[in-house]
Each structure stands twice: as C-alpha cells, then as structure tokens.
Amino acid sequence: MDLSNIKDIASIITPLTKIVFETFLLPKFQEFQKKMSREGKVIDQYFENKFIDYLDELYEKCAILNTVAFKKRQVWLHDVYIPLKLRCEETKEELKIDVFSDDLFKNSNKILITDTAGMGKSTLSKKLLLSCIEMNKGVPILIELRRLSKNKGIIEEILEQLNPINETLDKQFILDLVKRGDFIFFLDGFDEIQLNERAKVTSEIQQFTTKANKNRFVLTSRPENALTSFGDFLKFQIRPLNSLEAFDLLRKYDQSGELSELLIKKLKESSVFPNIKEYLTTPLLVSLLYTAFEHKQTIPFKKHIFYRQVFDALYDSHDLSKGDSFERDKHSGLGIDDFLRILRIFGYLCLVNGNQIEFTRDQLEDIISKAIKYCGDIKVKPSDFIKDLIITVPIFSLDGVYYKWSHKSLQEYFASQFIYLDAKDKQNEILLKICFHESNELYLNIIDLYESIDPRGFKNIVLYKLLQDFTKHMKVSYKNFPDSKSKLERQQLAFIYDLYLINFPFEPRTRENSPSEIFELLRNLKGKKRMSIGMNVVPDENQISCIKVPRIINPQLILLNFLDDKDYSFVTRIKMKPSRHKIDLKLKSRHPYSVTDRKNSYLNTLDNFEKTNDIIKHFLARHEVPVINQKKASIALSEIQESIKSSSDENFLLTF
Structure with missing residues (x-):
C-alpha cells in the first residue's frame, strides 16, 4: 500500500x-449517561470523541512501521508481516497468527507470549491489535509497560493517552468502564520495565488483571524468571522462522x-547457509540482514560484525532523492569513530540505568551529556547528537514525547x-557482574554479543x-555423604537451583488456583530476596504426597542454557526420570523445607535422601536439565588455565 499521502489513512x-x-x-456510555443524569452529573460528547480519537491514533501508530530496515521509508505492517x-x-498446540483469533483465548483470558530478542513479540501484538479493530472483536488498549512506574499505573497511563479534561471524574469512569469488560489489553514489553520499578509494576499488573477479569490480556516479554509471578497466564512461545519464511520476508x-533475490541466492550457497542460519530464524535479524546487505553486499558471519555493518549502513545512508553521491551532513559534525564512542558509552549507561530504552527529552539529554563527558575530548552539543539519532543516523524513533531505541538489541550491541x-581495568568486573547477576537472563543478548566479539576473553x-x-x-557440597548416583544428581541440581519441598495440596489443572501462596511463604524466609521462583505441576499429586517443589533459579542455570546453545562440550542435558511408585514423605503442612547438604536434615536421612531426589525429578520431568560434565569440565578448566598463562607470558609483544 502506498503511504505517500499519510492524510488518506483517516479514510x-x-x-x-x-x-x-x-x-x-x-451502549456502556448510554447506560452511564442515564445513571449520571439521575445523580446530577453529565458525561458529554467530548469524552466519547476522545475514545474514537484514541482508537484512530492507536490504529495508525500500529499500522505504520518506522524501523531501521526501512530507514526513513514508512510501510504498512500488513505489507511486511509474515504470519x-x-x-x-x-x-x-500451535496457532498460526495471521488474524485475531478467539482460539488464542479459548483456555484462558490471560496469555503470555515470550521469546528471545527480535522474534517479533511487539509486531505480533500490533498485528493482533489491528486485526482486533478490523474484525470488531473488542476495544484494544496498548500499554507499553516501560512507561509504568511506582507513580503511574495502568489506569493513569490510559488517562494520559486519552488526555481528558476532568481527570478525577474520568479516572473513576474509566475504572467502571473497564470492569464491565470487552477490552483487550496488550501489555507489551515486560522485560523493558526498569529494574527499580519492576516489583511495583508487577504488583500493579497482577492487581489490575485480577480486578478487570472480564477483559482479555496479552502480556509480552523476553523470557525472565520474574514472569513466574504470572502463574495464571497461559504461556505461549513464538516459533522460529524457517528459511522459506525468512526468504519471503526479505522479498x-x-x-x-x-536485491532480495541476490541476497537469497547468496544465502542458499552451501558454504554460507550453516554460518548464517541463526539470522534467518528471527524477523529482526532478517530485517537487519537486509539492511546490512543493502549497504555492503557481503554477508557477515560473526554477530558483532553483523551489527557493525548495520550501523555503518545507517550512518552512511544516502538521501536517494539527491543522487547517490549526496551524503547527509551530521548535525553533530562528528566522524564515525567519535560518533561510535559516544554511542558505546550511551548504550552502556542505558544498561546500568535499569535497562532503560525510552526517555523523555530531558532524560535523553542528561544521559547523552554524561556519555560525552566520559569521552573527554569530544565537543558536541547533546541536542545536535539527538538530531542525528532521530534523522541522519536513525537508530532512535520519536513516539509522541518519548525518544526510544529503534530496537533494544542495538543498545545491547553498543x-x-x-x-x-x-571499560579498561573494569572490564572483568563488569563482565562477571553481568554474567552472574541474579537476573542475568536480562543480559543474555549482551552476553551473546560479547562472546562473539571476544571469545578468548x-x-x-x-x-x-x-x-x-x-x-x-x-x-x-555433600562431602559427608557417600559417593553414589543420587549424590551426584543432587550436587548437579544444587549448583543450578535453590530447591524447597512444601506440603501444599491443590488441583494442578485448575488455572485459578495459582501457586502464589507458596511463593509468598518462600519470600518471607529470612535472606530470600529474589522473586524469581518457578514451579511446575505434576499429573498426579497423590503419587508424591501432595508435595510441591518450588525452585529459585540460580544464574548458573541461565549460563548453562546459553553455553549449551553454543555447543560448549562440557555442558550436557539430562532427562529427569522419576520412579512410578508412590512416595510417602511426611512433611508439615505449608512449611517450606530447604533442600541442603546438612547431614541432620529430615530430607537427608537414609530413608529420605532418594525420596527427596525422586520428588524433585517429578517436577523437572518435562525438562532436559543442563548440567556440567565433571570430566569434560576438568579438561576445559585446564585449557583455560593454559590460555591465561600464555596471555601473561606474551613477551613477544615487547620485542621491538
């Protein structure tokens, strides 16, 4: 569809x-008007117009894409969307999402869509939202969760979008309206909430979805342990694109x-495809691959080189209307190297500032000023640098009064x-803090990029x-226990989980009966600050005496999953195989028992050690758990120690 005349969109x-x-x-407005008129209050036509204007603006916002793949060209989402x-x-079950489908909500009115960077969660939300309007399925409301905070909840965000005159009266009106149903709330980007706001916003979402349960909810996020707080949401994952879908998207x-046919021809070459197939599984990487290839018709095999080629394409982008020889002057007057230096520290400051990717104008100027000051020798006005980010090097977009990275993965690259x-002498400390952070799943893309940049380091x-x-x-660990297969299993699991056993009966198939009360018991334990608690259900509770096994996921598990995907040889996956006989373990009701290596623990008696292991296996039976192979770990550790020694012995670097 031609978007040359945006004014025609209104029609x-x-x-x-x-x-x-x-x-x-x-119908709800008319009902409210009757009620209000009896009470001497009036809901005028202005408020009705506000809702229609909001839906118009929301449709336009979601229907038109401005992404790095298209530089400054606007396109319809419908024209470039792959189901x-x-x-x-x-x-x-699998569902193909080409239009809004009631099947998505047939088992629950609350769904959670998760997947890794660039899989298209936000685009999918927009597609569902547009289709919802086109098929007249309900009233969509888009809530970008990064905009919520301790001081602004969901209703306040809706009011800000509607911009009403009488906020006090209208807030209650909106609450009443929402409670009656027919809304579809798209709660987009849980992973983009700033860390210092996370606990409050999580609580706000839980309370809102409970009180407004006559509506439908779509929550999207990258995978995070904190999502276990939404145990009553039905969880979906986006399936990776296959090569044919990726080629269709390129076209x-x-x-x-x-250009697309030339790129596809190169991608099909047998020597190229194995090295590039990762880029063809996610819509974002497919779009960036097209951008990189358009600029320089080579295919980068390393992920960090790939991102650099994308940046070069954006920095060197030509104004085609003025001929191929014309290159936009930068408002900042900076060459590419100095521009990159500021971007690198800016990207890192966003990371340490609670993973912030969206800013008001004042916030953006402040953080860019800090980045310029860190560089020391670069003289540039923050306002000019911001102009470049929006116009001449379009890696930022302007959404109303908010400035936002065009995609979070670009910030992570920088x-x-x-x-x-x-980072100089702070490099090791920063890298270890990120990799072993209790929420290191937030930083997996940075870890992945760093591993690509500096595999030896x-x-x-x-x-x-x-x-x-x-x-x-x-x-x-467990040094007072005799060597056995059971001991090895327990040690391997204890390295990646903090495990608990708790006698707490409930129906595992009843969605309304979530394990939130169990989690609350654990949160109240002394010294347990982490909120990332997970727990599966099992087919037959009576077989394991109605005992649950909530677990806190340690950073090591996230790292092992990452390393396994990268084919590091010392990581292996084991399938948990619980016994089929009934396990009779007597635990006090609603009392958490910590799984530790204390010899005098009730769980570690001669009779109970294997029973405890078996109950744990019941709850992990769906998973292939990543663990470290001792023998291969020893070999890998020796190789790394030799590498470190050779690094310190590289005297040849000084032989001039």
Whole structure:
C-alpha cells in the first residue's frame, strides 16, 4: 500500500474504529449517561470523541512501521508481516497468527507470549491489535509497560493517552468502564520495565488483571524468571522462522525485488547457509540482514560484525532523492569513530540505568551529556547528537514525547562494545557482574554479543569462574555423604537451583488456583530476596504426597542454557526420570523445607535422601536439565588455565 499521502489513512481507519466504538463502548456510555443524569452529573460528547480519537491514533501508530530496515521509508505492517506461529507450553498446540483469533483465548483470558530478542513479540501484538479493530472483536488498549512506574499505573497511563479534561471524574469512569469488560489489553514489553520499578509494576499488573477479569490480556516479554509471578497466564512461545519464511520476508522488504533475490541466492550457497542460519530464524535479524546487505553486499558471519555493518549502513545512508553521491551532513559534525564512542558509552549507561530504552527529552539529554563527558575530548552539543539519532543516523524513533531505541538489541550491541573497547581495568568486573547477576537472563543478548566479539576473553573470564565455582562446589557440597548416583544428581541440581519441598495440596489443572501462596511463604524466609521462583505441576499429586517443589533459579542455570546453545562440550542435558511408585514423605503442612547438604536434615536421612531426589525429578520431568560434565569440565578448566598463562607470558609483544 502506498503511504505517500499519510492524510488518506483517516479514510481507512475511521469507519473501522467507529464500528468498534458503537458495538462495545456506545451502549456502556448510554447506560452511564442515564445513571449520571439521575445523580446530577453529565458525561458529554467530548469524552466519547476522545475514545474514537484514541482508537484512530492507536490504529495508525500500529499500522505504520518506522524501523531501521526501512530507514526513513514508512510501510504498512500488513505489507511486511509474515504470519508467526505460537506454541502453547501447556497444551503443546500451535496457532498460526495471521488474524485475531478467539482460539488464542479459548483456555484462558490471560496469555503470555515470550521469546528471545527480535522474534517479533511487539509486531505480533500490533498485528493482533489491528486485526482486533478490523474484525470488531473488542476495544484494544496498548500499554507499553516501560512507561509504568511506582507513580503511574495502568489506569493513569490510559488517562494520559486519552488526555481528558476532568481527570478525577474520568479516572473513576474509566475504572467502571473497564470492569464491565470487552477490552483487550496488550501489555507489551515486560522485560523493558526498569529494574527499580519492576516489583511495583508487577504488583500493579497482577492487581489490575485480577480486578478487570472480564477483559482479555496479552502480556509480552523476553523470557525472565520474574514472569513466574504470572502463574495464571497461559504461556505461549513464538516459533522460529524457517528459511522459506525468512526468504519471503526479505522479498517483502525489497520494492524492486532485485536485491532480495541476490541476497537469497547468496544465502542458499552451501558454504554460507550453516554460518548464517541463526539470522534467518528471527524477523529482526532478517530485517537487519537486509539492511546490512543493502549497504555492503557481503554477508557477515560473526554477530558483532553483523551489527557493525548495520550501523555503518545507517550512518552512511544516502538521501536517494539527491543522487547517490549526496551524503547527509551530521548535525553533530562528528566522524564515525567519535560518533561510535559516544554511542558505546550511551548504550552502556542505558544498561546500568535499569535497562532503560525510552526517555523523555530531558532524560535523553542528561544521559547523552554524561556519555560525552566520559569521552573527554569530544565537543558536541547533546541536542545536535539527538538530531542525528532521530534523522541522519536513525537508530532512535520519536513516539509522541518519548525518544526510544529503534530496537533494544542495538543498545545491547553498543553496550557490549563498550565493555570490550572502553571499560579498561573494569572490564572483568563488569563482565562477571553481568554474567552472574541474579537476573542475568536480562543480559543474555549482551552476553551473546560479547562472546562473539571476544571469545578468548569470555572463556578466560566467565568460563574460568563458572568452572572454578563448579569444581569447588563438587568438592565441598555433600562431602559427608557417600559417593553414589543420587549424590551426584543432587550436587548437579544444587549448583543450578535453590530447591524447597512444601506440603501444599491443590488441583494442578485448575488455572485459578495459582501457586502464589507458596511463593509468598518462600519470600518471607529470612535472606530470600529474589522473586524469581518457578514451579511446575505434576499429573498426579497423590503419587508424591501432595508435595510441591518450588525452585529459585540460580544464574548458573541461565549460563548453562546459553553455553549449551553454543555447543560448549562440557555442558550436557539430562532427562529427569522419576520412579512410578508412590512416595510417602511426611512433611508439615505449608512449611517450606530447604533442600541442603546438612547431614541432620529430615530430607537427608537414609530413608529420605532418594525420596527427596525422586520428588524433585517429578517436577523437572518435562525438562532436559543442563548440567556440567565433571570430566569434560576438568579438561576445559585446564585449557583455560593454559590460555591465561600464555596471555601473561606474551613477551613477544615487547620485542621491538
């Protein structure tokens, strides 16, 4: 669809949004007007118009894409959307999302869509939202969760979007309206909430979805342990694109068709495909691959080189309307190297500032000023640098009064580059803090990028600590117990989980009966600050005496999953195989028992040690758990120690 005349969009949108308003909101407004008139109050036409305007603006915002793949060209989402497939974790069903489908909500009115960076969670939300309006399925409300805070909840965000006159009266009106149902709330980007706001916003979402349970909810996020707080949401994952879908997407990006066919031809070459297949599984990487190839018709095999090629394409982008020889002057007057230096520290400051990716103008100027000051020798006005980020090097977008990274993965690329190139004597400390942070799943893309940039440093710093910690753990833990298969299993699990047993009966298939009360008991334990608690259900509770096994996931588990995906040889996956006989373990009701290596623990008696292991296996039976192979770990550790020694002995560097 040609978007050369954006004004014509109103003729497409307004008839659709008017039908939605008349179907779902007008009857409620008329009912409220009767009630208010009896009480001497009035809801005037102005408020009705606000809702119609909101739906019009929301449709336009979601329908038109401005992404790095298209530089400054605006395109319709419908024109470049590839139907994504969702897989339900619980039912194992798959759904192809090309239009809004009631099947998505047939088992629950609350769904959670998770997957890794660039899989298209936000695009999928927008597609569902647009289709919801086009098919007249309900009143969509988009809540970008990064905008919520201790001082601004969901209702306040809705009011800000509607911008009403009488906020006090209208807040109660909105609450009443929401409680009556027919809304579909798209709660986008849980992983983008700033860390210092996370606990409050999580509580706000839980309370809101409980009170407004006559509505439907779609929550999206990268995978995080903190999502266990939403045990009553039905969980879906986005399936990776296959190569044919990726090729179809490349063709959609290309107006002439020539460039995409050349790229596809190169990708199909047998020597290329194995090295590049990772880029073809996620819509974001497919779009960035097209951008990189458009700039320089080579295919980068390393992930960090890939991102650098994308940046070069954006920095060197030409204004085609003025001929190929014309290159936009930068408002900042900076060359590419100085521009990159500021971007690297800026990307890192966003990371340490609670993973912030969206800013007000004042916030953006402040953090860029700090980045410029850190560089020391670069003189540039923050306002000019911001102009470049929006206009001449379009890695930022402007959404109303908010300035935002065009995609979080670009910020993560610059942050990882800062750690490698600019962090100097703090490099090891920063890298270890990120990799072993209790919420290190937030930083997996940075870890991945750093491993691509500096594989030797990654091994000598991160893997060295991991393997040293594991070796010490295997020597010290359970040392008063005789060697056995059961002891080895317990040690391997204790390295990646803090485990508990608790006698707490409930129906495992009843979605309303979530394990939140069990989690609250654990949170109240002295010294337990982490909120990342997970727990599966089992087919037959009576077989294990109605005992639950909530677990706190340690950073080591996240790292092992990452390393297994990278084919590190010392990581292996074991399938938990519980016994089929009934396990009779007498535990006090609603009392958490910590699984430790204390010899006098009730769980570690001669009769109970294997029973405890078996109950744990019941709760992990669906998983192939990543663990470290002792023998291979010892070999890997020796190799890393030799690498560290050779690094310190590199005297040839001084032989001039």
